[in-house]
Amino acid sequence: MTAKSVIPVTQDRAVARREQNPFSMLQHEIDRLFDGFTRSFAPFSQNPVVPNMDVAETDKEIEITAELPGLEEKDVQINVTDNLLTIRGEKKNQREEKEKDYHLVERSYGSFLRTVELPPGVNLDTIKATISKGILKVTVPKPAPSQVKKIEVKTAA
Helix, strand or coil, X not given: CCHHHHCCECCCCCECCXXXXXXXXXXXXXXXHHHHHHHCCHHHHCCCCCCCEEEEECCCEEEEEEEXXXXXXXXXXXXXXXXXXXXXXEEXXXXXXXXXXXXXXXXXXXXXXXXXXXXXXCCHHHCEEEEECCEEEEEEECCCCCCCCCCCCCCCC
């Protein structure tokens, strides 16, 4: 089988277009335009180092769980400022291989930052964080519900 027999040609020997519908061609051009536009922003929109997180709530506490594979307690920092709990860390590339030339690297390295808003009134001294096997668990006890006190109104004398 020759290459000529596989490629469809028209009467004037030009390569024939498979899509003759003008709407299909328009859709193809729009898709191509948007693909090119979003590809230029890919490094900004996709940060593969950002960890996946779950935030769960019970009657007594808020539990934040984050996947941090390969990180240890020294690699993670947790701060609370203005009712915002911030988890910050860095996954470092610590390999030095001079014999290998890499053609594909899918593992990601770099710093990350995740922020969770906490309810007002949280006692910061009661927040606990543990990390085990790449899973960070932050436990935030919920503040006591605010109490309503009824004030009796009296007639002025």
